[in-house]
Amino acid sequence: MIESATLYIVPTPIGNLDDISPRALETLKSVNWIAAEDTRHTHKLLQHFTISTRTMSLHEHNEDKRTAMLCQRLKEGESVALVSDAGTPLISDPGFVLVRRCREEGINVIALPGPCAAITALSASGLPTDRFMFEGFLPPKTGPRSHVLETLKERTFTTVYYEAPRRVLDTINDVKKTLGNERHIVLAKELTKTFETYVVGSAESVAEWLEADPVRQKGEFVLMISGVEDVPRELPPEALALLSSLKPVLPLKKAAAIVAEHYNLKKNALYQAGLDMDDSQH
Structure with a gap:
């Protein structure tokens, strides 16, 4: 009704x-x-x-x-x-x-x-779906496109884009230049149509697939890029000891930054460790 x-x-x-x-x-x-x-x-x-x-x-x-x-x-x-x-x-x-x-x-x-093409492609991609970001179309020119791709360097979750046929190869090449060749890439082509295809691999292998036959660059595309693997590093005892000694005399954020620079560690991990120290004392 x-x-x-x-x-x-x-x-x-x-x-x-x-x-x-x-x-x-x-x-x-x-x-x-x-x-x-x-x-x-x-x-x-x-x-x-x-x-x-x-x-x-x-x-x-x-x-x-x-x-x-x-x-x-x-x-x-x-x-x-x-x-x-x-x-x-x-x-x-x-x-x-x-x-x-x-x-x-x-x-x-x-x-x-x-x-919805983005959700359809993502569900069959084999990439993590517990957290993802859909960003629509990338900028058409290499400079701005590479600038956007730079933001994925530290991103730990899947990113989904739409891409036009005339730009898809250039975009995959920019992914390789900007993010390297270690990221897991899935390119979905012509979803639900006769020639539906999923191409899975590195940016280099996906680009090679596109270049092998110009017909492969025609159609509607969904590009999915895996996040960087978020492997927590064990904080060394000496770093935790320095953090503990600095906490009483400095703001936690400042103390974490100093220790992070000294031991080449992530500030966020040290900041969280400092908060955990406070919790353990209560």
Whole structure:
């Protein structure tokens, strides 16, 4: 049952049309309007499922203008479904401005669960999923892209990116230059489609796979990069002894920094050790 005066966030297939849910189909059939990232693309989906609901475009170039119009229609009691070209709207796709405005103005928003390339790829990657960060698309130029990749040097958890076919090889090469060749890389290509592929290995081996056949550089990609292995180092007794002697005369943060520099250890580990000393004395 569709509610009036409600914005529905409706995920659509990322490749295989069978992945659309019965609830998503019923919603698209029943709302007054479908706001689509590209109406031409969405019409193909609607025609396939014999859906005749009216559509209007909502993309990055007209989102502010369309948001005002749609909010007015929603307040007047109409229902709207928001879709992107593929997957879950707002995940590296338009829709944030509209959803935020609806929340600000008390308009009901209901999100349907459904396809999302980042989550689909991650779940089959074999990389740790207990903690991860999705960062959308990397910058298109090497300089800014390498700067972003620099932030992964100390990151201990999986990072997920989308990447365009014309940049995927350059990006993998930048991963190798910036992070070295020890990181575990998984490149997912054409998810849920006929030529779905997962390429697993080092940045060098993944780049070699892409270079072996130019066709491999076509399609939609999800790039996943493992974090650095977080192996806690045992703090040497002499470092703990120095920390213990400095604690009464210096702030713990300063004491930890001095000991860390002297013994080439991590400040955070020493700071925590100092806190543990305090706890053990209570």
